[in-house]
Amino acid sequence: MLNLLARLKALNVLTDADFYFAKLIDEKQQGMAYDAAQQALAVLLAALVHTAHLQGNTCLFLDQDLERNPFGLAYRTVSEERDYLLEIKQKINFLPVEKWQSALAEHMAFTGTPQQQARPFVFQHNALYLYRVWQDEQTVADYLKSAVKKNDVFLAHDAEDANNCRQTMESRNPPFFVPVEKARNLLSRFFAEKKPETDWQKIAVATALIQPFTLISGGPGTGKTYSVARLVATIQTLQYEQHLPPLRIRLAAPTGKAAARLKESLEASLVRLDLPPAVRETISAESDTLHRLLGVRPFEDSVRFDVYNPLPLDMLIVDEASMIDLSMMAKLLRALPSHARLILLGDKDQLASVEAGAILGEIGQFLRYDYSPEFAALLHELTGERINGSSNYHNLRHHLAFLTRSTRFNLDSSVGKLAAAINNMQAKESWRLLKDSSDIPLAEFVAPSNEVNARQAYRHRYLRQLLQSAVENYQDYLKLIPKDNMPTAAQLRQIFRAFNSVRILTALRAGEFGVENLNRQIAEALRQKELVRFKHSRDWFVGKPIMVTQNDNNVKLFNGDIGLYLGDNRVYFETGDGYKSVSVNRIPAHETAFAMTIHKSQGSEFEHTIVVLPPDYSPILSKELLYTAVTRAKPRLSVFASEEIWLTAVKKPIKRQSGLGILLGKVDEQIENTSN
Numbered sequence: 055m056l057n058l059l060a061r062l063k064a065l066n067v068l069t070d071a072d073f074y075f076a077k078l079i080d081e082k083q084q085g086m087a088y089d090a091a092q093q094a095l096a097v098l099l100a101a102l103v104h105t106a107h108l109q110g111n112t113c114l115f116l117d118q119d120l121e122r123n124p125f126g127l128a129y130r131t132v133s134e135e136r137d138y139l140l141e142i143k144q145k146i147n148f149l150p151v152e153k154w155q156s157a158l159a160e161h162m163a164f165t166g167t168p169q170q171q172a173r174p175f176v177f178q179h180n181a182l183y184l185y186r187v188w189q190d191e192q193t194v195a196d197y198l199k200s201a202v203k204k205n206d207v208f209l210a211h212d213a214e215d216a217n218n219c220r221q222t223m224e225s226r227n228p229p230f231f232v233p234v235e236k237a238r239n240l241l242s243r244f245f246a247e248k249k250p251e252t253d254w255q256k257i258a259v260a261t262a263l264i265q266p267f268t269l270i271s272g273g274p275g276t277g278k279t280y281s282v283a284r285l286v287a288t289i290q291t292l293q294y295e296q297h298l299p300p301l302r303i304r305l306a307a308p309t310g311k312a313a314a315r316l317k318e319s320l321e322a323s324l325v326r327l328d329l330p331p332a333v334r335e336t337i338s339a340e341s342d343t344l345h346r347l348l349g350v351r352p353f354e355d356s357v358r359f360d361v362y363n364p365l366p367l368d369m370l371i372v373d374e375a376s377m378i379d380l381s382m383m384a385k386l387l388r389a390l391p392s393h394a395r396l397i398l399l400g401d402k403d404q405l406a407s408v409e410a411g412a413i414l415g416e417i418g419q420f421l422r423y424d425y426s427p428e429f430a431a432l433l434h435e436l437t438g439e440r441i442n443g444s445s446n447y448h449n450l451r452h453h454l455a456f457l458t459r460s461t462r463f464n465l466d467s468s469v470g471k472l473a474a475a476i477n478n479m480q481a482k483e484s485w486r487l488l489k490d491s492s493d494i495p496l497a498e499f500v501a502p503s504n505e506v507n508a509r510q511a512y513r514h515r516y517l518r519q520l521l522q523s524a525v526e527n528y529q530d531y532l533k534l535i536p537k538d539n540m541p542t543a544a545q546l547r548q549i550f551r552a553f554n555s556v557r558i559l560t561a562l563r564a565g566e567f568g569v570e571n572l573n574r575q576i577a578e579a580l581r582q583k584e585l586v587r588f589k590h591s592r593d594w595f596v597g598k599p600i601m602v603t604q605n606d607n608n609v610k611l612f613n614g615d616i617g618l619y620l621g622d623n624r625v626y627f628e629t630g631d632g633y634k635s636v637s638v639n640r641i642p643a644h645e646t647a648f649a650m651t652i653h654k655s656q657g658s659e660f661e662h663t664i665v666v667l668p669p670d671y672s673p674i675l676s677k678e679l680l681y682t683a684v685t686r687a688k689p690r691l692s693v694f695a696s697e698e699i700w701l702t703a704v705k706k707p708i709k710r711q712s713g714l715g716i717l718l719g720k721v722d723e724q725i726e727n728t729s730n
């Protein structure tokens with residue numbers, strides 16, 4: 055089997071890392087009394103599960119699809135002479151997938167009882183995991199199950215209740231309980247505007263007030279930060295009014311840029327709340343990256359805060375949670391003290407993390423359930439909002455809030471409608487919207503026949519038109535850069551405003567329409583128009599935009615930060631309240647940023663977003679990718695696409711294999727069992 059895998063590696067069906075991982079397993083099993091088919095199966099599964107993990111899956115479902123189509127071999131011709139699929143089947147003696155687990159029951163590298171035996175590979179609920187990934191998924195599932203089970207809601211309806219709560223919570227420092235009437239009054243004050251429809255923001259805050267874990271999901275501008283400002287204000291006001299110490303509330307986000315945005319937007323929301331100074335001074339909008347919060351040691355997998363040394367906090371609020379991968383989420387949950395509350399903010403419909411896991415999407419699925427009548431009544435008591443409960447409820451639903459009304463783009467605007475159609479996978483409708491909306495310029499490319507020369511000419515035309523658009527859109531900020539002197543603060547403001555107003559987003563990293571080539575081509579096109587000057591586009595040239603790709607605490611630059619080289623060996627960056635310049639020698643790893651990938655654009659918005667889809671099919675295209683791209687537009691959007699590629703992308707949701715949904719699906723069942 056290993057020789058066969060080596061051949062498939064040479065044909066780029068699997069990566070070097072997949073192969074060497076399988077090779078390691080093969081070396082370890084030498085000398086053991088396994089027959090040839092068992093050995094072949096162990097090596098095959100090692101390569102398959104590793105490939106699946108690199109593609110973002112937390113596990114590999116052992117089903118007919120996998121049996122029929124390992125490594126996607128059923129859908130591709132990798133060789134005219136050899137039938138690799140058949141050879142794989144021969145090597146494992148045509149063993150059907152249902153028997154794979156039992157065939158490896160005695161194998162030293164596999165276990166079906168990971169709670170008792172730690173082995174590299176874990177069989178669970180008809181799926182195969184890498185042990186570490188299985189552990190992480192268990193951590194997340196266990197946390198959510200216990201959050202759902204926890205009867206930790208201390209509500210006080212009168213003075214006697216309040217006294218009881220105080221006594222019960224005496225050992226807790228600081229104690230926290232919710233005096234219902236006071237909380238109701240505060241919520242009415244902070245959400246004073248009477249709305250004709252249900253106020254889901256108010257309900258989100260009430261939920262987070264009483265639950266140990268809450269996910270507040272919503273698209274861009276739906277008021278997630280607005281709600282969090284009111285949550286924090288409600289909690290600290292309640293503590294203050296009851297002469298209790300303030301809760302230690304910390305804020306974090308997966309990237310430095312997202313943390314800075316959270317701080318800025320929370321501060322703006324808090325200012326408008328007009329809180330008494332004694333309460334205001336208990337609230338900090340300081341936000342950390344998750345790496346910094348947890349004390350992740352660079353180049354190691356270890357962290358400063360963990361289950362033995364929990365984070366010193368009572369409540370943690372994490373923004374842009376869709377970007378958190380499974381491994382980071384597990385680290386976070388292990389470091390969370392058992393009494394602490396966790397609030398995740400994010401958009402469940404956006405792209406999932408680059409690394410394995412799609413946690414927000416999976417938890418978000420429970421939104422399809424209703425509230426129980428009791429929980430609906432409790433929310434009504436706190437908010438005065440009419441909410442329906444039903445017997446089709448799920449306890450996890452009581453931890454979810456979903457905000458839909460965006461103040462940033464009107465749902466009836468073209469971009470709003472387009473985003474909704476993409477999200478609902480209405481491919482034809484979304485294309486119709488694109489073609490008919492006068493305010494979304496569409497550069498439509500009509501693909502010619504498959505004749506090689508015709509396709510080349512087509513790609514060439516596509517690229518030329520895109521470069522023309524790049525020159526038109528980027529010339530404004532370049533013309534604002536002073537020629538002979540360093541920019542003043544006022545000039546910096548103008549330059550950054552013009553630069554930030556437009557961005558080209560592309561789906562791919564590599565290839566002709568990938569971000570690397572587009573950046574080179576755009577720089578060259580700008581040089582030809584004498585808007586920039588360089589010998590090689592790799593060099594620092596005045597006007598060059600860069601995106602930092604590595605965190606560097608020393609210079610306070612973080613993955614995703616965007617800067618402009620403006621001469622004199624200095625790159626300028628925006629800091630919430632001004633600008634800073636950093637010498638080129640101290641800039642951490644970075645790439646040019648005329649164009650950026652849609653993945654990297656998560657958490658950013660641009661007045662004018664130009665979305666470029668490749669002219670040919672790529673497996674990376676998905677409806678989540680398009681949704682993320684078009685919701686960056688605030689509010690102007692332009693699109694370069696062919697109908698065929700657009701339709702294919704909208705029709706393809708990302709399907710990541712993971713056992714979290716299965717584990718969480720049992721939440722209610724387990725509660726019933728324990729309460730019986």
Ligand SMILES: Nc1ncnc2c1ncn2[C@@H]1O[C@H](COP(=O)(O)OP(=O)(O)OP(=O)(O)O)[C@@H](O)[C@H]1O
Pocket residue numbers: 255272273274275276277278279280281319323461462
């Ligand atoms: N109920 C409301 N009444 C008035 N203004 C609101 C309301 N909700 C949100 N806003 C305003 O809408 C804007 C966007 O809100 P906010 O930044 O909280 O959204 P968000 O969901 O956190 O956005 P993002 O996706 O960018 O993180 C802010 O200016 C906020 O003050």
